[in-house]
Amino acid sequence: MDTMDGRTRVGNVEPRGTRRDxxxxxxxxxxxxxxxxxxxxxxxxxxxxxxxxxxxxxLSELWAVVTALPLAVDEREPSxxxxxxxxxxxQHESVREQTTEREEPARPAERPDEPPAPxxxxxxxxxxxxxxxxxxxxxxxLVVSAGLVLWNITLQRDQDQERDAGGExxxxxxxxxxxxxxAELAYFEDRGVFMLSVHDLPEVAEDEVYQVWxxxxxxxxxxxVGAFGESTSEVAVAADRARYQTLAVTVExxxxxxxxxxxxxxxxAQLDPAAS
Amino acid sequence: xxxxGDDELIAAVARGDPSALVGxxxxxxxxAFGLAYRxxxxxxxxEETVQDAFMQVWRRADTxxxxxxxxxxxxxxxxxxxxxxxxxxxxxxxxxxxxxLENVEAVLSVPDVWREVSIRLTRDEVRAAVxxxxxxxxxxIELAYFEGLTHQExxxxxxxxxGTIKGRLRLGLKKMHTVLSAPADAHGHDGRxxxxxxxxx
Numbered sequence: 243m244d245t246m247d248g249r250t251r252v253g254n255v256e257p258r259g260t261r262r263d264x265x266x267x268x269x270x271x272x273x274x275x276x277x278x279x280x281x282x283x284x285x286x287x288x289x290x291x292x293x294x295x296x297x298x299x300x301l302s303e304l305w306a307v308v309t310a311l312p313l314a315v316d317e318r319e320p321s322x323x324x325x326x327x328x329x330x331x332x333q334h335e336s337v338r339e340q341t342t343e344r345e346e347p348a349r350p351a352e353r354p355d356e357p358p359a360p361x362x363x364x365x366x367x368x369x370x371x372x373x374x375x376x377x378x379x380x381x382x383x384l385v386v387s388a389g390l391v392l393w394n395i396t397l398q399r400d401q402d403q404e405r406d407a408g409g410e411x412x413x414x415x416x417x418x419x420x421x422x423x424x425a426e427l428a429y430f431e432d433r434g435v436f437m438l439s440v441h442d443l444p445e446v447a448e449d450e451v452y453q454v455w456x457x458x459x460x461x462x463x464x465x466x467v468g469a470f471g472e473s474t475s476e477v478a479v480a481a482d483r484a485r486y487q488t489l490a491v492t493v494e495x496x497x498x499x500x501x502x503x504x505x506x507x508x509x510x511a512q513l514d515p516a517a518s
Numbered sequence: 519x520x521x522x523g524d525d526e527l528i529a530a531v532a533r534g535d536p537s538a539l540v541g542x543x544x545x546x547x548x549x550a551f552g553l554a555y556r557x558x559x560x561x562x563x564x565e566e567t568v569q570d571a572f573m574q575v576w577r578r579a580d581t582x583x584x585x586x587x588x589x590x591x592x593x594x595x596x597x598x599x600x601x602x603x604x605x606x607x608x609x610x611x612x613x614x615x616x617x618x619l620e621n622v623e624a625v626l627s628v629p630d631v632w633r634e635v636s637i638r639l640t641r642d643e644v645r646a647a648v649x650x651x652x653x654x655x656x657x658x659i660e661l662a663y664f665e666g667l668t669h670q671e672x673x674x675x676x677x678x679x680x681g682t683i684k685g686r687l688r689l690g691l692k693k694m695h696t697v698l699s700a701p702a703d704a705h706g707h708d709g710r711x712x713x714x715x716x717x718x719x
Contacts, residue, residue, distance in 0.1 A: 269681065272688030273669040277603070278662040280670075304691040309592035310698060311663050312553045312599060313644040320551040324565045328543055328572050332536040335576065448520075469537075497530075497537050 263290070267297055275304035409437060412489075414511045420444050423473075427511045429483055436479040436489065443473040443508065446493050452508075453499035456481055457488040464490070469499040486513050524590035531579040539576050546591060550598045557602040557664050558610065567605050571598040603666035639698065647697040655690030658683055 267290040273279040274287045291297040409428030416425060423442040430437065438454065446452060451471050455464040456479070465486075467479045479489075491509040494500040522530070522541065530538030543550075550571065554564035574597050582593055648656060654676075661667045661675065669687065673680040 269684045269688065272686075272691050273662070273684055275691060276659065276662040276687055278667065278669045278672070278687060280668065300692070303695045304688070307691045307694045307698065308663065309589070309596055310639055310644050310694075311648075311659075312549065312592075312595040313639055313641050314648055315549075315552045315556040315641075317548040317641075318552040318555050319548055320565055320568065321561070324551070324569060325540070325543060325547070327565075327569050329536070329540060331569060331573055332539060332576065335573065471537075497535055 264294065264297070267291070267294070268300070271297060271301050271304055275301060275308050410515075412436075412511050412513065414509060417506065417508050417510070418444070425509055427489065429513070431483070434480055434482055436481060436483075438477045438479065438489070438491075439475075440477075440491075440509070441474040445473050446471070446496075449496050450493050451496040451499055452491050453494040453503070454479060455488075455490045455492065455503060455507075456486040457490060458485055459487045463502055466499055466501065469494065469496070471496065483513055483515075489513055525584045528575075528579050528582050528584075528590045531576060532582065536576075539572060539579075542575070542590070542594065543572055546594055549591075550595065553595055553598050554602045557599070557606055557666070560610075563605055563609060564602070567602045568598060571601045574601065599663075606666055643698065647694045650697050651690050651693055654678075655686045655693070658686040659690045662687060 267287050270279055270283050270287050274284050279287065287297070287301070291301050409430040412427040412429055414425040414427045416423060420442065423440075423444070425438065425440040425443075427439075428437045429435070440452075443452065451469040452473075452475070453469045454467050454477060456467055457464045467481065468477060470477055489511045490503070490507040492503045492505045492507050494504055522538075524542075524545070527538045527541050527545075531542065547568065550568045551564055554567045554571075555561060558564045558567065571594070575594055578597075582590070584590070648659075651659070657676070658672055661672045662669070667675065669683045670680060672678075673683045676683070
C-alpha cells in the first residue's frame with residue numbers, strides 16, 4: 243500500500259510480468275508522463291513499458307496529452323528586448339562554436355539534464371553551422387570586434403520609443419526610388435544606435451535579402467551588420483557613428499547575405515554629421 | 519514570400535540558420551513566454567527561461583525528427599516547460615528537481631495519428647478538454663505540470679492518499695486524450711458525456 247510519506251512498493255516489486263506488477267506500473271503512468279514520479283519509479287515504469295505493449299501505448303498517449311497542455315495557457319507579449327537578446331546570444335554562440343570547432347572538432351557530450359527532441363536518440367547529423375550563414379569565422383569576428391549588433395526590429399513600439407527619445411535624422415538616398423518607396427535613418431547618440439526604417443522597397447527574390455553595410459574611411463572592406471527580407475522593415479544597428487562614413491543597403495543572396503557587397507547599393511546614407 | 523512551415527524552420531535551424539530560430543521565436547515566442555510566466559509568475563525569470571529554451575532548441579534542433587511524429591510546437595514548448603520547472607525549483611521553491619525528463623520522450627515516439635491531432639490543436643480545444651475533467655483531476659494535473667510537484671508532494675499538499683493522486687493524474691490525462699482525439703466537431707460534446715472516475719487506495 244502506498245503511503246503519504248512517499249514510500250511505495252517500488253523497492254519491493256515482484257519480478258516483472260505479474261498481474262500485480264502490471265497494475266502497479268499502470269497506476270504510475272500518469273505521474274511518469276507528467277514528470278511527477280520519482281526517478282526510481284520512472285525507471286521501473288519505463289523498463290516495464292518496454293516489454294508491455296499496453297503500458298507503452300498508454301504512456302505514449304498520456305505523454306502526447308502532456309505536450310498539449312501548454313496550449314491551455316494565455317499567450318503573453320514578452321518585452322521586445324527578449325528578441326534582441328536571443329539574436330545576440332545566437333551571435334555569441336556562433337562565434338563560440340566556431341572557436342570550439344577550430345580547437346576541438348567533436349561536439350561536446352550532451353548534458354544529462356537537457357531534454358531531447360521527442361524522438362529516439364539518433365546519430366547526430368553533421369552540421370554546417372556558420373558555413374555560409376555567418377559567412378566565415380573571420381567575418382563574424384570582424385563584426386564582433388567592431389562591436390556591432392544588428393537587431394531586426396519588427397515591433398513598431400520599439401521605434402516609437404526610440405523616436406520619442408529624440409534621434410538625429412540622417413538623409414537617405416534611394417538609388418532608384420520606386421513609387422511609394424522610402425527610407426528614414428536616425429542616430430541616437432546616447433545609445434549609439436542607428437534606426438533604419440524602409441518601406442515599399444522593390445521586392446527581392448525569394449532567395450535574396452536586403453543587406454546592411456557600414457563603410458569606414460580607412461579603406462577597410464564594408465562591414466556587414468545584418469540582413470532583412472521584407473521590403474518594409476525597421477532595423478537597429480548598434481555602432482559608433484564616428485567610425486563610419488556611410489551606411490548602405492544592397493541586395494544579396496539569402497538568408498543572411500554575403501561577406502562583401504556583390505551588387506550596387508539601393509540605398510545610401512552619409513553618416514558624417516557635416517554631410518547631413 | 520511564402521511563410522515557411524514549422525518543419526522547414528526547424529530544419530533550417532538544424533542547418534545553423536539563425537534567422538530560422540528567430541522565425542520560430544516570432545511564431546511561438548508569445549506562447550512560450552505565456553507558458554514560462556504561468557509557471558514562474560515572474561516576467562524577468564520567464565524571459566530568461568525562454569531565451570535559455572530557444573538557445574537549447576538552437577543547439578539540439580538536429581535531434582528533431584518530424585518523421586517520428588514530432589511536432590515542432592510541442593517540442594519547443596516541452597523544452598520551455600522543462601526549463602521553467604527547473605527554474606521554478608531552483609529560484610522559487612529551492613527544491614531539487616526529482617525527475618529529469620530526458621528519457622521519456624526518447625523512449626516514446628508519438629503515434630502518427632497524434633501528430634495530426636496535435637498540430638491542429640488550439641487553445642480553446644485544449645482548455646475545453648481540461649474543463650471536462652473533474653475538479654480534483656484538473657487540480658492534480660495542474661499542480662504536477664505548472665508547479666512541478668511530484669505525486670507525493672501533491673498528496674501532501676492536498677491531503678489526499680498518494681494512490682488517489684496517481685489515479686487522478688492518469689485518469690485525467692486519459693480523459694483528455696479521449697476528448698482531444700475525437701473529431702473536431704465532437705470537442706466539447708462527447709467529452710463531457712462521460713466523466714472519468716477514480717480508484718483510491
